[in-house]
Amino acid sequence: TGELIGNSPFMNGLIALIMVLFLVTGTAYGYGAKTFSSLTNVIKAMEKALSSLGGLVLLFLVLSQFIAYFNYTNMGTILALSMAGGLKAANFPPLVLLIAFIIVVALIDLLITGAIAKWALFAPIFVPLLMELGVLPDAVLAAYRIADSPINSITPLNAYFALVVGFCQxxxxxxxxxxxxxxMLPYVVITFIVWTLLFVAWQQAGLPWGI
Incomplete structure (x- = not known):
């Protein structure tokens, strides 16, 4: 196709290549360590690894249905736009508005985990609004990233949350x-507070957000 990265046969078949790589290396290690003596041992090892995934598959099914129905209702989008409109009409000072923006994005992250999707909702509202108040778009993006990151580890709507639960089990x-x-909640709270305080200190000091 003329390209290696992107929509190419290599990238589309990358999962299969990784599977073959680990299968070959794992089998070779098993024979080398004398834990495998025949193909039957390899199959039994694979069965043992997959036997614990039954609950995870069921959890994936339940969460996928919940996420699909939630996205179908557009509740997250409606709530995000409503809260953004409320902040815009509040006439807060720039720093207070940025902190409120962080809190709102963090709350919405419980419902909409996609970083690009949320940014597409908030950016057209807050970037022009804060630019009128003398706040650079870099600061708005920094505030957004602070709010977006910690909450992902505790929202069940995260696509990887079920996988984490499976590993815990x-x-x-x-x-x-x-x-x-x-x-995860204590880590989320501490990270959120520390990052927010760092953001406030950085913004108040007038340090550049990027080069």
Whole structure:
């Protein structure tokens, strides 16, 4: 096709190539370590690895249906636009508006996990608004990234959340969605507060956001 990266046969078949790579190296290691003596041992090892994924597959099914129905209703988009409109009409000072923007984006991140999708909703509203108040778009983007990052680890709407739950269940059979959220919540809160304070200090100091 003339290109290696992008919509190319190489990229489309990358998952299969990675699977073959790990299959070959894992099998070679098993024979080298004398844990495999025949093809039957290889198959049994694969069965053992997949046997613990039954609950994960079911969890993927439930969460995928929930995410699909949630996206179908457009509730996240409507709520995001409503909150953005409310902030715009509040006439806050620039720094207060930026902090409020961080909080709103963090709340919306519980419902819309896609970074590009949220930015497409908020940028047309807040970038021009804050530019009129003397705030550079770089600062708006920095505030957005601060709000967008920590919450991803505790929202069940994250596409990878079910995978994290599945990994937890390997070590704790009783682990579920609440277990992961309760474990990650302290880190999320601390990260969110520290990053917000760093943002405020950086903005108040007038330091450049990028070169």
């Amino acid at each position: 390997r070590y704790d059979k009783s682990a579920g969605v609440g277990t992961v959220v309760s474990l």
